Amino acid sequence: MxxxxxxxxxxxxxxxxxxxxxxxxxxxxxxxxxxxxxxxxxxxxxxxxxxxxxxxxxxxxxxxxxxxxxxxxxxxxxxxxxxxxxxxxxxxxxxxxxxxxxxxxxxxxxxxxxxxxxxxxxxxxxxxxxxxxxxxxxxxxxxxxxxxxxxxxxxxxxxxxxxxxxxxxxxxxxxxxxxxxxxxxxxxxxxxxxxxxxxxxxxxxxxxxxxxxxxxxxxxxxxxxxxxxxxxxxxxxxxxxxxxxxxxxxxxxNMALEETLVAATCSLGQLEAHAGNFAKAEEILTRALTKAEDFFGSNHPKVGVVLTCIALMFRRKATVEHSSSLLIQEGLYRRAIDLLKKHSSQTEGEECGVARKDILALARGGYAEILTIQQNRKSEGEKMKSWAESAWKNQRLSLAEVLNVSDDPSSSKVTVIDTRISRAL
Missing domain, CATH: 1.25.40.10 (Tetratricopeptide repeat domain)
Incomplete structure (x- = not known):
């Protein structure tokens, strides 16, 4: 044996x-x-x-x-x-x-x-x-x-x-x-x-x-x-x-039943967004947010993970439908970053820690894009973008590739955020 x-x-x-x-x-x-x-x-x-x-x-x-x-x-x-x-x-x-x-x-x-x-x-x-x-x-x-x-x-x-x-x-x-x-x-x-x-x-x-x-x-x-x-x-x-x-x-x-249900709901919402079904994606991701808040409490970092998924959904929706949702995205990213940073010891200038590093980098990367198109906040956006790129450690896709996938609805490259482990797959 x-x-x-x-x-x-x-x-x-x-x-x-x-x-x-x-x-x-x-x-x-x-x-x-x-x-x-x-x-x-x-x-x-x-x-x-x-x-x-x-x-x-x-x-x-x-x-x-x-x-x-x-x-x-x-x-x-x-x-x-x-x-x-x-x-x-x-x-x-x-x-x-x-x-x-x-x-x-x-x-x-x-x-x-x-x-x-x-x-x-x-x-x-x-x-x-x-x-x-x-x-x-x-x-x-x-x-x-x-x-x-x-x-x-x-x-x-x-x-x-x-x-x-x-x-x-x-x-x-x-x-x-x-x-x-x-x-x-x-x-x-x-x-x-x-x-x-x-x-x-x-x-x-x-x-x-x-x-x-x-x-x-x-x-x-x-x-x-x-x-x-x-x-x-x-x-x-x-x-x-x-x-x-x-x-x-x-x-x-983080593999308990309640976490699994939150994660499955969030993954299904992301899937609908990747399929271009944005109304259904928004409905399902909102349900995932409610589940996360009910189970963890409204100030838990995993609520920030779900908010990041919702922000990325609105980003993809705006690209596909040639619409604008910058204010919505900015609010979601800011709230997500606040929740993720609240439970992290790292500061803006420090190397990213290990826990939830994918999601914090992804949220900051998305937020940086919104800031860089605003002339009075461009330098802030460039600084945040640089931090996010150095913190991103995903081996399959670069941070730019993950964000740019939304610009090509026909692309088969997708990133799935698993809320159980707070990782981008």
Whole structure:
């Protein structure tokens, strides 16, 4: 059997990655039916009740006090659990709340705490790996995110080889492929992402983050009809989705269900804009903005990410329809930049930090274009443009190419903003 923990730990010591993450080595005891299949939950129901209460408490008020109270509930829940699967699920929830408040590093620490547990439920391990990869992508640590995805795939492959496919469902295996595919998309390597997503295509129950990431792959490839089908599948009413009480559907941090729904709505709105359906795009993106404000609060940086998408939609609409929406775009860009800067330590003259760097550079680049056509603000615009170009690190398209795509409606080059990880794909 592949010793995943040993190989990954060696990678950490050799400097290949800078942070720890849970490798969840397989139990060394004789084989037992404890890996958890799709209809088999061994998570304490009381823990689930306390988790739901804590999440509801935090999200209903969205204040520092309510989040602190929710974390206390979860800490109490953690201290009363006797089995590691339930403890791991509580840690996933604690990580989710921290991520929602913008405390990505603390969210990662909660996931790393799972390293000390003997978690046998495969779906809990996959949820942790997915969450870690998502957080590292949001922080711009693509190499670490790739290592997490690799370890997750190795883990599931070893389970399938040693114990049979019934201990690792096709859905979970496809989900791990989608995690790795998203890492490739974020790093601009669309060609390498293709075989990973092709492995997902025949999975009937492709939903949630798997369907969303796969849809973004098709979107980037300009297969808009297939991308739309997958986005809409993510947004199906709850009654048409899989039962989210099923442990195979556990998700955490920036990959949690609510974040996935915001992201799918925003991606669908971008798709309609790329297809030239601007009335529908505006309607859907406005819905995404409402979802983001309701879930995160109106002053959260991810609201700024959605506002950037709306500003780019109006830019493309003005170009295609030969109209002007400069005042609308300027207001959207300014609000987006304010929200993104508010949660960033960088100043105008500093090098761009890692978190949300794509979106801040994109918003400033779009705003700079508006400023440079105003004679009295041209120098300000040129300075902002220079900053945005130096901060833009996307490997697939330059900042100028991303903005100029809007000037050519027939172009198949599109950029998709993923609000889960605050990255331009």
């Amino acid at each position: 592949i010793n995943i923990a040993r190989s990954a730990s060696a990678a950490v010591r050799s400097g290949l990655i800078r942070s720890r993450f849970p490798f969840f080595p397989l139990p060394s005891s004789p084989l037992r039916r404890t890996f958890g299949t799709s209809n088999e939950s061994i998570i304490n129901p009381v823990a689930i009740q306390m988790i739901n209460y804590a999440l509801s408490l935090a999200r209903s008020q969205k204040t520092d006090e309510s989040f602190a109270q929710a974390q206390l509930v979860l800490e109490q829940c953690l201290s009363t659990q006797s089995d590691d699967n339930s403890k791991g699920t509580v840690l996933l929830s604690m990580s989710t709340l921290l991520s929602q408040r913008g405390n990505s590093l603390q969210a990662i620490e909660k996931l790393q705490d799972m390293e000390r547990l003997s978690i046998s439920l495969t779906s809990v391990r996959v949820a942790a790996a997915e969450a870690l990869a998502g957080l590292y992508l949001e922080l711009g640590q693509d190499g670490t995110a790739s290592m997490v995805a690799n370890v997750c795939l190795q883990l599931l492959d070893s389970i399938r080889v040693e114990h049979g496919a019934e201990y690792c469902s096709e859905d979970l295996h496809a989900r791990c492929k989608a995690i790795k595919g998203l890492v490739k998309l974020a790093s601009g390597d669309v060609d390498s992402a293709e075989p990973l997503f092709k492995a997902v295509v025949d999975v009937k129950n492709c939903t949630g983050n798997t369907a969303l990431s796969y849809g973004e792959f098709f979107h980037v490839k300009h297969n808009l009809s297939k991308a739309k089908e997958l986005y809409e599948k993510v947004l199906q009413p709850l009654s048409e989705r899989n039962d989210f009480g099923n442990p195979d559907n556990l998700a955490a941090s």
